[in-house]
Amino acid sequence: MTEALDAAVFARLMVRFEPFEPAPVLAIGVSGGADSLALSLLAETWARARGGRIHALTVDHGLRPDSAAEARQVGVWLAERGIAHEILNWDGPKPGSGIQAAARQARRQLLGDWCRGRGVLHLLLAHHQGDQAETMAIRREDRSGPDGLAAMAAETATGWGRLIRPLLGQPKPMLAAVLSAAGQDWIEDPSNRDERHARVRHRRRIAEAASEATLARDAQAHGLARSERERRVADVLATHVRLRVAGWASLDAALIDHPDVVARAALARVIVAVGNLGYAPRGERLDRLLDHLKAGGGQARTLGGCRIARHREDWIVAREVASLPPDGPFIRGIAAWDRFVVALPIGVSAAGLSLGALKTARPPGIETVPGAARPGLAAIRDLDGVVAIPHLHWVRPGADRKLEGATVWTFPRQGLAGAGFAVN
Secondary structure: OOOOOOHHHHHHHHHOOOOOOOOOEEEEEOOOOHHHHHHHHHHHHHHHOOOOEEEEEEEEOOOOOOHHHHHHHHHHHHHHOOOEEEEEEOOOOOOOOOHHHHHHHHHHHHHHHHHHHHOOOEEEOOOOHHHHHHHHHHHHHOOOOOOHHHOOOOEEEOOOOEEEOOOOOOOHHHHHHHHHHHOOOOOOOHHHHOOOOHHHHHHHHHHHHOOHHHHHHHHHHHHHHHHHHHHHHHHHHHHHEEEOOOOOEEEEHHHHHOOHHHHHHHHHHHHHHHHOOOOOOOOHHHHHHHHHHHOOOOOOEEEOOEEEEEEOOEEEEEEOHHHOOOOEEOEOOEEEEOOEEEEOOOOOOOOOOEEEEOOOOOOOOOOOOOHHHHHHOEEEEEOOEEEEEHHHOEEOOOOOHHHHHOEEEEOOOOOOOOOOOOOO
């Protein structure tokens, strides 16, 4: 009989994700399968012992006739154990192909939006050793690079908090044993046996070859190597890159003196942060850009929504105007545009105002900003043109001087260095 993962072992697994708030609040993605229900029971015990609580969240994708009833059944089971539960529905049309990938993306979005809306900083997912092995097998088949072969991270930073996968190193039978010991039933999703899906086919092959533990160890080895690379990249970024509050970055020439794998990754991180990207640019275009910088970088280049141009001894990475979103209106004194949110001072009317790119306007007072960075500066417009540049505290002569006090927040999709790849 397989031994169950107990509360003491789970508590040791959670140590690596500290610190938590004094009374931690956790969200748990719960499908109703054995893995996520076991995680819910373990996490509830862990949180309660620390004066905290959990919220179990089930996403109903609406892809099977029984899904709504199954989601309600999960709620009944958890209510019997005093665990709060909520169902999140994936509404709207569904794609005709790639349905599993689309469902994963929708699930992640719904769970993240729930956490953001309620200020919950930790979302726990029940991926386990088998899931990690399947991911590794899929990445190998797709000929992923060394970063891809690291498979899933134990911890991932997000715009609202973090995803935590505390069970990545644990085999699935130990999780089913948790439910058996607690007398708790679970739901078997028939799609997990449908070999039209690549992950299901890999699951069968892994079981036949008894290679789950080996694949998971390989993923961990790649993860450790990726973590070390990312540490080196973070050092390079801290030494050679200056990210400006107005949204552009300057790179000193010594960045390209580092090994290509490190310089390339650092350059990609800068483009992600300035270009407001979800993923780093890859492939030949990034290689050509690095080669261009090594050759002196005299002519400006574009990549990932950024314009990369020489500025004295450095390079400037700034937003490419053509890739910027349209101007955003002020609603109740607040406007959101690109990476920025601007709030008008109390007493300033928002009538006729919008927030967008400076573009070709050349108001006095911006001469200290490199030319390549000027067009992408955030600017407030009225019916007569640019009335204020909040980052520079510039206000058009004759306009309301209170605009100098506009407040600016920056919310890029990803930070410059990122949180680093976390290995279980």
